[in-house]
Amino acid sequence: xxxxxxxxxxxxxxxxxxxxxxxxxxxxxxxxxxxxxxxxxxxxxxxxxxxxxxxxxxxxxxxxxxxxxxxxxxxxxxxxxxxxxxxxxxxxxxxxxxxxxxxxxxxxxxxxxxxx
Amino acid sequence: xxxxxxxxxxxxxxxxxxxxxxxxxxxxxxxxxxxxxxxxxxxxxxxxxxxxxxxxxxxxxxxxxxxxxxxxxxxxxxxxxxxxxxxxxxxxxxxxxxxxxxxxxxxxxxxxx
Numbered sequence: 001x002x003x004x005x006x007x008x009x010x011x012x013x014x015x016x017x018x019x020x021x022x023x024x025x026x027x028x029x030x031x032x033x034x035x036x037x038x039x040x041x042x043x044x045x046x047x048x049x050x051x052x053x054x055x056x057x058x059x060x061x062x063x064x065x066x067x068x069x070x071x072x073x074x075x076x077x078x079x080x081x082x083x084x085x086x087x088x089x090x091x092x093x094x095x096x097x098x099x100x101x102x103x104x105x106x107x108x109x110x111x112x113x114x115x116x
Numbered sequence: 117x118x119x120x121x122x123x124x125x126x127x128x129x130x131x132x133x134x135x136x137x138x139x140x141x142x143x144x145x146x147x148x149x150x151x152x153x154x155x156x157x158x159x160x161x162x163x164x165x166x167x168x169x170x171x172x173x174x175x176x177x178x179x180x181x182x183x184x185x186x187x188x189x190x191x192x193x194x195x196x197x198x199x200x201x202x203x204x205x206x207x208x209x210x211x212x213x214x215x216x217x218x219x220x221x222x223x224x225x226x227x228x229x
Contacts, residue, residue, distance in 0.1 A: 033216040039157075045206060045220040052216075089157055095216045102216060103149065103161035103172055104208075111157075 002027050004094050006107035013082050013114055021077045021110045023092030029053075034068065034075045035093040035104065045091075051075065082114045119143050120221035122207050128227045129197055137192045137224045139207030147171075147213045148190035150182060153204040153223070165190050166213040194226075202228045 003026040013019045025034065036048040049059065051068050059066045063080045079086055089111050093104040120141045129135050141148060149172075150162040164172035165184040179195040194201060207221040 035216075037220075043204065043225075044222050047217070047219070050217055091159065102147075102210065102214060103164060103174075104151075104159075104218060105161075106159040109157050109159075 002029075002094055002096055002105050004092050004105055004107035006090075006092055006110050008110045009108070010111045010113070013112070015083060015114055015116050016081050017114075018078060018080050019082050019112065019114075021079075021090050021092075021112065023075045023077065023107060025073050025075065025092070025094045027073075027094060027096060029096045031096075033095040035091075035095065036066070036075075036077050037091045037093060037106075038088045039091065039109070040088040048077075079112075082112075084114050084116050087112060087114045120207055120209055120219050122205075122221040122224050124224060125222065126225050126227075128229065130229055131197055131199060133197050134193070134195045135197060135226070136194070137205055137207075137226070139190045139192070139221055141188055141207075141209040141219070141221075143209055143211075143219065144188075145209040145211050145219075146187055147210045147215070148184065148187070149208040149210075149218060150190065150192050151206040151208060151220075153206060155203070159206070163190075163192075164213075171213060197226075197228045199228050202226055 005024045032053045038046040065078045067076045089109045091109045092107045147166045149164045153159045163182040168184045184190045204223045208218040210218045
């Protein structure tokens with residue numbers, strides 16, 4: 001069965017601290033995609049990154065970086081020098097193609113609070 | 117221009133009523149989805165349509181009926197609303213049924229009193 005686990009329910013940091021959000025997934029497929037979405041207090045879902053199962057290279061985008069490790073089935077997200085605007089709920093998601101189509105399987109989310 | 121739009125943004129209604137939420141995408145995508153986000157922020161797939169054909173139908177009460185008049189639109193009709201239906205409903209679209217990247221609408225917050 002497919003599953004995404006975000007063990008950290010809530011994290012609180014002070015501005016400029018680095019913070020890592022953990023994501024562990026389960027799948028039997030060899031071909032799959034992993035995602036991170038951000039949901040700020042305004043409520044919309046903002047796409048951050050997509051990574052396919054064949055690409056284990058880490059990725060950096062500004063203050064954001066992602067560490068994908070198939071050996072531990074993890075896809076962790078690090079925010080460097082956090083800012084108040086980073087306060088949001090962050091979702092990790094897994095997508096598998098099946099015969100019918102594709103649906104995103106979301107983790108329960110991690111609420112990040114960054115204080116000044 | 118809004119890629120995936122939903123109307124209304126907020127919907128407050130009484131138990132037992134019937135209501136609809138509309139979704140439109142102008143991306144030319146073939147596949148559309150409805151997700152439900154409950155009060156604990158948990159997001160779960162409800163339905164998916166590909167070119168007006170239902171392809172994913174998760175365990176959802178029969179009171180929920182999706183309708184896709186064309187591939188750019190996917191509406192969600194809910195009969196006999198219950199308190200537990202209160203949630204945020206997100207529409208999404210993807211280029212094809214195999215495309216992994218989904219674009220989400222702004223969400224519709226449904227409150228059943």
